[in-house]
Structure formats: structure tokens, C-alpha cells
Amino acid sequence: MAGIYRKGSRVAGLPPGALVHIGDRKSEKVEITVFGYNESGVEEREVDRVEECLELRDNHTATWINVDGLHCIDVLEKLGQHFGIHHLVLEDILDTDQRPKIEDYGDYLYMVLKMFYYDETGSEIITEQVSIVLGSNYVISFQERPGDVFDPVRERIRTGKVRIRKLGADYLAYALVDSIVDNYFVVLEKLYDRIESLEEELVVNPSGSTLKTIHSLKNEMLFLRRSVWPLREVVGRMERLDTVLIRETTAIYLRDLYDHIIQTIDTLETFREMLSGMIDIYLSSISNRMNEVMKVLTIIATIFIPLSFVAGVYGMNFDYMPELSWRWGYYAVLLLMAGAGIFMVMYFKRKKWI
């Protein structure tokens, strides 16, 4: 649940635009990789100085600068200077507790997205903020730590003949966002597995921990929803933006992306309703079990309490109790008791308690 609210995420009292990295130091080394490509060739470099990026940018139709790790503010400031990025954007890149959004700064677009993946143990969802700056012929992406979600995009750039090499920076930005959204489906699938196994547990052996698992799943869902819902607007606005940065040929892909996000939201909502239904079943199964316990108690008590009473009566020490001296008194009483017991059992059978 740590992801729902990150403590100390905002530094009250600082002037807006002060560059402070908010968030855990997720990556130790800041790695900058640059891809410069056009239809005919690709140049891929791991750079140390920000200035190297500029050279690549000027020589290719599209350049992708990927920054892994945000704790080195120096790098960010230089990038900001060279690419003319507003200091508010730089501040937002560092504050990893942003809501997904898109902002049009004229010369470039700034996007914030959330990436999800399960940790190594596969039991907790890790979230990472990805910032994307889309200029006329470059894309800069900022990640909190080196991640493999973008690897398929890298692979496609390296291979020739695919669409990505022919189309410009806007298509690249789309491809990055698309790979993030595609990854949502992987997370959803795992969630579905957990929901399914919970459902089985609910039928076979519901316990207090079942409910707690349902609730923690619900909280995870809350948390995913908070990151996916605004994305809908982000891509919707991206499509409608009146900007030269996004060409018409890319708009069609954005529409497709939008559909995928809607599908994610739909699935999340469906999961939520399924979980709500499971809580209902859980609560009614508790009631049912209580009912069963009560029935056992009632059956036993209702059969034996009256019988004990009869035994008690003939255990009284009155001097004059004629039945006691009857020859078959004892057997008569035993018979009476058996009869009463059988009657009770039949009564419960008719009431369908047994």
C-alpha cells in the first residue's frame, strides 16, 4: 500500500520550480542512452555528457534520449538548458508522485505516465513514474530506474524495415506509451489469477484472512485506477491537441492506444465489482456458518435438555413416588425418553435442519 500515499512527497514551503528529487533513490547510477535513427540507419550510444545528445539530434530525423535514474539533478538541468525545457517541467520530472498528465509547451509536449510491474517475489506491484518530453525531432524519456518495458521498442528500432524507423519522433513517443500500456495487461492478468484463486478459497475454506486479501486487492485496484484513469484523458487530449508535433499519421495509432486504455479501465472496473461481490459472498458465508453452529447447538440442547429434566424428576428423593417402585418403571421411562428423542430428530428433519 506504500504506493497509495508516499510520505514526504511534497516539500511544503519550497518555491515552485526548485529542483529537488522527491522519491526513493531507485537507481544508483544515472544512465543516458541515445538512439538516433532515420530510415536508412541507427546510431546507438551510451553517453556520459549531455552535450553528446545534441550532436545525435542534429544528425538524425528522430532521436530518443532515455534517462534512467533521477537523483542526479545536474544532468536534468543541463538537458533542460539544451532543449529549452521549462523549469516547472523539470520539477515535475523529479517529483515522482505526479498524476498522469499531458501539457503542451508549444515547442514540446510533456507527458507523465505510470509504469507497473510485479517485484521479484511477484507479490507486490511496483510503480514507477515515466516522464516523456516530445519535441519536433526528439523524445526524452525519464525513468526512475533501468527498466525492460521499453526493450521491445529498442529492438524494433534496431531492426530495419519496420514502421518505427520511417515515422518520426511522435510515433516513437506513441510506441513508448503503447509499450507501457501493453504492460498493464500483464499486471491485470496476474491480478485476475489472484482473484480467481481467491474465489476458489472463498468456496472451499473462507477465513478472516480471505477478507483481508480481498481488501488489499481492492486497495491495489484503487491505486492502479488512480494511475490509469487520468491516462485516458492524457491520450484523448494528445489526439485532439492542436499541435504540429503530432502528425496525422500518428493520430490513428493514438486512437488505437485510447481503445486499449479504455479496455484497461473497463477490466479494472469489472474486477472491482467482482471483488465487491466476493465480499458479499464472504459475509453471507460467515452468516451461514454461524447458522450451522447455532443449529448444532439447538439440536443437541433441544433433544437432551428435556430428557435430562425427566431423569432429574425421577432422581428426586421424595418418600412417596409410586413410579419408582413399579417393576417396569425404569424401562418405561427409558422408552419415553427414546420416543421423545426420536420425535425431536424427526421434527428437525422436517424443518430441514439435519
Place this chain on the structure above:
Amino acid sequence: MAGIYRKGSRVAGLPPGALVHIGDRKSEKVEITVFGYNESGVEEREVDRVEECLELRDNHTATWINVDGLHCIDVLEKLGQHFGIHHLVLEDILDTDQRPKIEDYGDYLYMVLKMFYYDETGSEIITEQVSIVLGSNYVISFQERPGDVFDPVRERIRTGKVRIRKLGADYLAYALVDSIVDNYFVVLEKLYDRIESLEEELVVNPSGSTLKTIHSLKNEMLFLRRSVWPLREVVGRMERLDTVLIRETTAIYLRDLYDHIIQTIDTLETFREMLSGMIDIYLSSISNRMNEVMKVLTIIATIFIPLSFVAGVYGMNFDYMPELSWRWGYYAVLLLMAGAGIFMVMYFKRKKWI
């Protein structure tokens, strides 16, 4: 519930536009049937090569190509080439986990719909994705397996003199969508039957399985809703689209179709509220039964525990207990017990517990 979320439905990491059939291989053979018709005549053919379709298209005012089965990517690619269909559309046709939608590609419209029918045993709802591409004088429809929902449309085309032969491809597309929506009512009817029989079960003999059936019906409803809700927008947009592909004479039919979809949604919502009400009744019937069990226990215990106490008192072995030697002591105590018992019974009668 398999339909709510299909595992592996999206292949994360693939470039957008890569043609991969996602979904179960529902039909073994890909069947292509072509109808070419105008007011004066119909030509109906089962074709093997995609090229044959083109000949028919050029000779008739309206051509309907129906493809049953999606696993043969070859066929799709050829159709895409011949009819100039965008590769994103082809990708969407193959991904059978789409949300209903409509997209305007200028030369043609692309629609995704969901078809429902019960399986042979009549206990599970089967869903199938239908894609429709509407061009100026042709309609291509893609189904996952050969289905009979379109049979009435086929019949109408074969018969002369009906409207469908006079009107163009847009009316044909409408007729196809209409036949799918008409089929929703059949599914709703069966759902209603099941709700009604559940309601009876709830009154006569509610059990834990009743609740589970209610919940699985609710989940089915969730799943239908997810497919029908977006349809509303699809047809609404179809009506408003600024395109030459849909003539004004057809617009009036679309309005009618829109009404039917709203009716479906209305009915689904009503069913949902009815099911919610049933859960309330179920839970309160559990409470009521617990109450009843408790009452039986209380009545028996409250009557016999005090009587047993009295018997216990006279079972004590004190040397000096004057009552024990009284001549009528035993009968007096029996009378006292009977009196107490009758008093209790009357008390419970007054409290309306018996």
C-alpha cells in the same frame, strides 16, 4: 466467467500492427461467402480465392463478403490489400478481445460488435466478436465461427422485393448490426427466465447455492453490459458521422436501432437492480432463519432449565428436607412444574414466538 477476462489476450511487446490471431481457434476452416446483389438479381458464391470477391464487387451495387474464422491470416492480408484496409484494422479484427467501437477511415467504416448466444447445453453464454467493414458499395463481415445469426438477412437478400435489395451497402451493414442486436433480446429472455426461477427458489428454499447463482448471474450481466454499453455510442456515432458512406435514408433506421440498444441497456440495468434486491432478500432470509433457530432453542431451554433446577433441588440428599416426606409432595412438585411450564408457553405465545 471465462469471457470476462481472456488470458493472454494481448501480446505485450509486439509492434502495433503485427498480425497475430488472439483468441481460441473457434472455427476450423475459414469460409468466405459472397453475396452480390442489386434490385434485379442476386449472385451468391462460396469463394476460395479472395480475388473472386473483387469481381462480384465490381458487378453489383452492393456486395457482402462474410468471413467465418479468423485463424487464416493470409486471407485477411489479401482482403486488406485488395480493399485498402489499414493494418491497424486488420490487427483489431484478429484481436477478438476488443470493445465495441466504430472508426471512420474515410473510404470505409470499421465496426466491432459482440454477438451472444447460449451454448448447446443452454447454461453458458458464448460471446463472439463480429467485425464489419463498410465501404461505398461493399460490406465485409468477420466472424469467429460460422453462425446463424445472419441467416435471416441472407434470406431477405435472396428473396426479391424487400427493401434490402433496393438500398445499398449501408443498409446492409445496418441489417447485420440489427440482427445481432435482435439476438440480444433472445439472450435477455433466457436470463429473465433464470432470474424468475431463482426468485421462486429464493421464496421456497433459499440455500447457499442460491446466492452463488445470483452472483454468477450478476457477473454474466457485468460481462454483457461491458459489450452492450459501448454499442450505444457506436450506433449513436454512426448516426452522426459526417460521411458519405451512410445515406440519409439509412439514418432513420439507425435511430430505430439506437432505440433497441437503449432498451437492451435499460433491461440489463433493471435485471441488475432486481438481482441486488434478491441478495437483500436472501440475506434477510438467513437472518430470519437464524432467528427461528434461536427461538426454538430459547423456548426449550427457558422452559426446561428452570424445571430441571426444581428437580435438582429435590434430588439433593440433605438429611432434613421436610418436603420429601410429605405425602403429596411429589404431586405438588409435579403440579408446580406443569404450572411453570404452562406459564412459559403462554408467555411465549404472547410474545408471538410460537
Place this chain on the structure above:
Amino acid sequence: MAGIYRKGSRVAGLPPGALVHIGDRKSEKVEITVFGYNESGVEEREVDRVEECLELRDNHTATWINVDGLHCIDVLEKLGQHFGIHHLVLEDILDTDQRPKIEDYGDYLYMVLKMFYYDETGSEIITEQVSIVLGSNYVISFQERPGDVFDPVRERIRTGKVRIRKLGADYLAYALVDSIVDNYFVVLEKLYDRIESLEEELVVNPSGSTLKTIHSLKNEMLFLRRSVWPLREVVGRMERLDTVLIRETTAIYLRDLYDHIIQTIDTLETFREMLSGMIDIYLSSISNRMNEVMKVLTIIATIFIPLSFVAGVYGMNFDYMPELSWRWGYYAVLLLMAGAGIFMVMYFKRKKWI
């Protein structure tokens, strides 16, 4: 509940526009009554042939043709021919499972409404679909069976000097809708009576049947709401429609009508919330009663079980039990028991259980 979903209401597979009467055959004979009137006079006729209507229409400023009974498709087809009514409209008139709606066909407006009234026993709400076609100087209304809701309108037409005779067909259409909406208030009043008597029952003697009645009332409300909500849009659109068929003098009346519909919806929503509140009270009253039962059991058991134990102790047969041979042992034990009993009772008094 039959009204919520009518089985077989839609005939899947029929071409749109096929005239089939869907619904129960509610009226045996199809009755056509025609009112032709202008400021100076009224002509009222019961006609057999549709052609007669036309004569009246041509001679008066406003003509009202009322058709009771829909099973005679012949009549409908002739009317459609003579008045130039679209076959989709005719189809909708026959399908009595429509949602209220308004449609502008240029030369005429087509409206669908729902009429409610209680059956003779006063326990069930009957619904009937009313279709109104408003032309430039005529109104055609279709009812499922002869009804008395329109009688006041008829009376007003017969009487001179009232507004209705001076104003045209649009005012007549308004008057018909108004009389239907006015009737809603009658149904609401009866519903309110039932809610009030339920509320009393809930206080005096809540039982399982109370809950079932609340739920069936809720379902009825669902059903009314489904018919009244869309009406809001119908009248709202009627007011805003850019048509010559509705004059400005009538618009002011439509606004008034709109207010009445909003009032109906408001009242329905309030009823719903009241019923929801009643379910809460019912459930908590069950809990309260269970509580009471439990208390009785607990009081009796808690008092007598320890006392029985004491009696049991002195009923043991040990050879050496000095208390048994004490002269006042028996009385001492009785006193002890009485003391314990009184203490318990006081304890429960302090706990406010008694």
C-alpha cells in the same frame, strides 16, 4: 412484475418494418373515433372505414383520430398510407414494448408514451402504450384498449369556449400527453398509500412478508421509472424541436408539462429512498428481535444453570458430606440459591437487560 419484461416482445430475425403486433391482444374490437373541430363547432364520429377520417381532416382546423386496439394491422396500414406515415413508425406503434420517445419525421412528429392505471382489484399496475402522431392539422392516437384517461380531453372539446377549440392540433397533442401525465399522480398517490401502510406494518409487526412487499414495491418503482425518465427527454425535446408543427403559444404549455414530469420523477426518487430506508429499519428490527430472544435465553440460563449446579452438588452420593447432615443445611442452601438468583436479576437490571 410482468410488465418489467415482456416475453417474446421482439421477434428476432424479422426484417425491420415488418408489421407484426407484439403484445397481448388487449382489446377485442378496433374502435376508431374521430373528432373534427374548430372554434365554431365540433363533429364527432365513430368510423368504420379509414377513409372517413380524411374527410373530417379536410373540413376542420384540427382533427383527432383515436384508435383503440392494435391487433387489426389492416387499419394501421391504411392510416399509414393515407397520412404518409413511415413504416418504421407503424412497426413501433405495434410493438408495445417501446421506450417513450419522440421522433421528428418532418411532416409529422411521432411520440410513444406509457399510460398507467390500477386494475380493477386495485393491487396491480397496468401499463399501456400510447402512440401519438402529430401532423400539421391532425393528431392520431393509438391505444391498446379503450381507456378513460382521455375522457376529460374529449369533454373539453365538446364544450365550447375553452382554449382547446381555439388552438390547433399541437395543443391537442399537448392536452393528450398532459392527461396521461396527470394520471401518473393518481398512481403515485396510491403508491404512497401503500408505502404509508407498509410503514405502519413495519412499526407494529414486521414479518418476512413485509420485506417481500417492500421489494415488490421497489420493483414496481423500477418499472415506472423506466417509463417516466425518458418522458422527460421526450417533452424537453418537443419544446426545443425546430419544427413548424409546434407553435410558440403551445411551447409555454410544454414547459408546464415538463415541470410536471420532473415532479413525478422527483416523487418516484423520494419513494425509492423511503423504501431503501424501510429496508434498513426492517433489517435492524430483525437484529433487535434476535437480540431480545438472546437476552431471554441468557437471563434464564445464567440464573438457573449455576443454581442447578449447586443442587447437583448436594445430590452427590458421597458417604462423607458433612453439610448433608446439618440441621439447617437444606435451608441454608435454599437461601444461598435465592441470594444468587436475586444477585443475577439485579445484575441484569443494572445492565438494562430486563
Place this chain on the structure above:
Amino acid sequence: MAGIYRKGSRVAGLPPGALVHIGDRKSEKVEITVFGYNESGVEEREVDRVEECLELRDNHTATWINVDGLHCIDVLEKLGQHFGIHHLVLEDILDTDQRPKIEDYGDYLYMVLKMFYYDETGSEIITEQVSIVLGSNYVISFQERPGDVFDPVRERIRTGKVRIRKLGADYLAYALVDSIVDNYFVVLEKLYDRIESLEEELVVNPSGSTLKTIHSLKNEMLFLRRSVWPLREVVGRMERLDTVLIRETTAIYLRDLYDHIIQTIDTLETFREMLSGMIDIYLSSISNRMNEVMKVLTIIATIFIPLSFVAGVYGMNFDYMPELSWRWGYYAVLLLMAGAGIFMVMYFKRKKWI
């Protein structure tokens, strides 16, 4: 709850515009008071004939005619005639079961509002409909009975030098509505007092009547909400209306009024949520108490039933029971029992039941 739905409030079957007073005859005498004023002076008169009003209107910049009591239809008709008021407005003034609304009739605006105050005993909310007709230089207000909510406005008119005397009829209308809305806060305050005392009751001694009070408060809230919500739209529209009747100088006051209404709605919604929370607390406090009762029963039964069993064993009459003849058998058994009892008590202590 009488206010939620007033029986017989609408007379089905009457022609629209028929003047019938619907509602209780709240005031015995119809009182008409007229204020004519301009910056320099005020003229205040209680009039008998409607014609007198006209004289005042013609001599002053602003005239306020206040009518207390609606049962005299004569007065209304004359006013309608003299001021050119549409018969639908007159009908609405008489029907005191209206929803708040504003209507623009060109020459004048017609507003319906609801006034609330507690009855003399302070336990029930009384509602009264106030109709306001705002013309170019006059305001006519209709109340069901003479009320004191407008007294402060009267006082301000009488006193010179305040804004009201300088500004026109539109400001007067605003002042009247403002004084009604101001009074809402008084009602809200009393409601808050009741909620607070309920909250205390809930903590100290929740009973079945607590729940019933919560529910009746909820119903009152429903009823207030129904009257206040539409007011928001009324004032919002008043501000935006394209009419010469409301000057720009007044628009600024309307915005202020709008804020007050939003505040009222906000407070009502907050109250509602607080009441919902209280129901939750109530229900859980019932559960808690049941739990407590169950615990007492369980503790007593669990301690004494096993002990009674032991006593029962040694109460058996077998000829050969060696323990019975032991010298210390009785004491050993007593010790055993005490030990078992103490063990049980400690077990319950550890479970935190005691």
C-alpha cells in the same frame, strides 16, 4: 412527512389553466399589503381592492404587492388581469405543490420558492410555497399565510438611506429570495442541534427509537433537498437570463445568493452523510451488544455445564462406586470443580472476554 407528498395535490382531468386552489386553506383572510417607494419616500397600504395597487404602481419607481392567503381566487384573477399575468402562472401560484422554478414571460419573471420554518412546538418543519412575480417596476409575492420571514425586508424599506430604496424592483425581488434563503440557515441550525443530540444518544444509550429518529431526520432531509436543489438552478438561470428585468447591478447580488444556496446544499449533503454514518454506528452497536450478551451466556454455560456434569456423575446410584466411600472424596471433587472453574475464568481472561 406530510410534506413529502401531499395527497390530492393534482386534480387529474382538469383543463390546464383552470384556477383551483390546491392545498390546505392555511390562512383565513386574504391580506394584501402594498409598498410603493422610491429613493425619497415610502407609501405603505393595506388594500382591499386590487385596483388600489395599480395607483401605487404608477406613482412609484418600485411597488411591492404582498398577498397572504391563496384561497380567494377572485383576488388572483383580478391581479392577473391588471398585471397581464398568464393563466398558467395563476394556476401554478394556486397549486402549492410546485417545484422551485423560474420562468421568463417576457414582461415579467415568475418564480416559485419554498419557505421553511419550524412549527410552534419546534418539532416539525412547516413548508410554505412563495410565488414571486417580478415586473419592470413591481414585485408581487404570494404566500400561503401571513409570515414573518419578509419582515426584515419591510423594515429596510421603511428605513431610508439603505440600498433597497435606491435600487429597483429587481433588487427587491432579490432581497425577498435572499431573506427566504437566509431562513434556511436557521432551519439547518436546528437540524444540526437535533443531529448532535442524536449522536450523543447514540453513544450513551442507543435504542430502536434512535434509529427511527435518524430515519425521520433522513426523510426530512430528502424533503428539504427536493426544495433546495432546484433553487440552485433557479438563481443560476436568473443570473444568466437575457432579460431587461434584471439590471447588471443586481446580477452581482444574485451571484452572492447563488453561493448561499450552494452552501445550503453542501450542508444538507454533509448532514446526510453524517446520518448515514450514524446508521452504521447504530447497527454495529447492536451487533456489539449481541456479542456481549452472547459472551455472558457462554461464560456462565461453559463454566457450570461441565461442573454440573461432574456433580451428576457422583449423583449416580451405582452400587459400586469406590470414590463415594473415600474419606476425602467429596472435598477432592469440590477442589476439582473449583480448579476447573478457575481454569475456565482464566481462559476467558486470556481471550479478553471478561
Place this chain on the structure above:
Amino acid sequence: MAGIYRKGSRVAGLPPGALVHIGDRKSEKVEITVFGYNESGVEEREVDRVEECLELRDNHTATWINVDGLHCIDVLEKLGQHFGIHHLVLEDILDTDQRPKIEDYGDYLYMVLKMFYYDETGSEIITEQVSIVLGSNYVISFQERPGDVFDPVRERIRTGKVRIRKLGADYLAYALVDSIVDNYFVVLEKLYDRIESLEEELVVNPSGSTLKTIHSLKNEMLFLRRSVWPLREVVGRMERLDTVLIRETTAIYLRDLYDHIIQTIDTLETFREMLSGMIDIYLSSISNRMNEVMKVLTIIATIFIPLSFVAGVYGMNFDYMPELSWRWGYYAVLLLMAGAGIFMVMYFKRKKWI
């Protein structure tokens, strides 16, 4: 909860625009501090007479007048006169029970905001209304008592070289609002701490007081929400306002501010849902505990009641009971009892009750 509804907050019956301070007298002395600054220098003064402010305003590009304490109406009236502030604004400044809002008066904008902080004990949220008047080259802020939320802004003004000194009054107004919103995050953090500790309490030892704490947290949330929700609209409108008072360079900061407010609302909603989930867990944990109690009772009663019955049978005093004289009768019965007991325990084990 005092903050949710403040008694006597509105003085019904007063003319609108009458200056009366509504609210607690939170600050004893009215303190006025003035900051005049431009890019080159700052002048900071604590003034006694309102006139002094004017001098500073005329000499600097931006002037910030901060008024701490509202009870001195004199000061307010003078400020109103000198800066041409509408009397309705002055009234609103004094009424500290306003909803956040923004109003455009042409020459200046008027904003109302809510400031939150915890009291010294850290257990209660204190709310304070802040009014900001933004003119072309001045900002006047009104607080209820001297607060430290604006201190960072003051510090920034005093230090040269930061943006705030270069930009005008509109940026200053933004900075003030931003510092208030930044402080919300501090309050949210503390709330989160309380929610987290509650969650732990819920797992370890849920009691009736846990529920009450959850509910009081929910009520606090209600109260925060009421103040934060409208802020969204305030800043949104500020951004869109068609006014010369806000320059384009500032608009970009407003967008950033807007994002922060959305984030606050998001977090509040998430907290609300988490609290709702906690109530569910609490209620089910009560049910679970009841279940456990019931099980203990049932196990004990079910084991010992039948055994006691057997003991009772052999405690009967019949003259002829052959078992009593058997040599091993007693041991046989003891064995029988032990067997029955063990059987019962195993039965419960299989049912997983033990």
C-alpha cells in the same frame, strides 16, 4: 466536528452587505504588514494606518498587504474605500463560513480559500479562511489570525534573485494560494498516519472505539472535501478567466497548481474508500468474533449436555435398575461417557471448529 457547521454563522434578516464579523474572534490584534517590491528592492513595513499602504502601492511594481485578524471592521472599511472594493466582498471577507470561490470584479479578483493546520495537541484540524484580493499591482490577503503558512513566501520576497521579485502581483497571488495548497499535503500526511495506525488497531484489537475513530476520521474527510473540491473550480476558472489581471506567464503556474489540487482530491477520495473498506473489515471481525464465541458455547454444551443426561439417568431412584447393581456398571458408564466425549471432539475437529 465543530468545523462542519458553525452555529450562528449567518445572521438571518440583516441586509446583504452589512458588515458584521461572523466567526470566533480568533486574533486579538489586527496586524497589517505591507511588502512593496520590484526587481531591484523590497520594502517591508508593519503599518497602523491603512493610508500608509497606498504610498507603498504607488511606489512599487507589486504590493502585498496582509491583514491578520478580521474583528476590526474599521480597517476593512478603509481598505475597501481606498482600493474600491465592493461592499459584498467586504461582507464575504468577514463571513468566515464561505465556500472557496473566485469572483471577477473587473478591477480586481476576489478569492476565498481555506487553510488547514493541526492544533498544538496535533489531534484536531483547525480551519481558517483566507481571502485574497488581487488588483493590477497589489494583493491584499486577509487571515483570521497571524499564521506561518505564508512565511516561505515572505522569505522568498526578501531574498533577491528569485522569480517572485521579477513577476507581478498575479504571481504573488499564485504563490500565496500555492503555499496554502502545499500545506494540505502536510495535513494529508498526518491523516494517513492516523489511518495507518487505525488499520493496525483493526488487525490487532478492534473495539467499539475503533469504529468511532473511523467515523470521526470520515467526518473530518467530509469537511476537508467540502473545502478542497470547490478549490478545483476556483483555480480552473482563474486559469480560464478573460482578465488582464493574470498574465500568460502566470497561467502556466496555475496549471501546475491545478494539478496539485486534483492530487489532493484524489488522495482524499482514496482515503475515503480505504476508510469504507475498514468499516467492512470491522463489521466482519465482529461477526467473526461472535462466531468464535458461539463455537465455544456450542462445543462445551454439545459435549456435556448429553453426558449430563446419561449421569442423570443413572441418578434416577427406580427400585429396579439392573445396571446399578452390576459390578462394572459404573466403569462401563464412565467409559461410555469418555467415548461419547471423544467422538464429539473428533466431530468438531473434522468440522474445523477446534
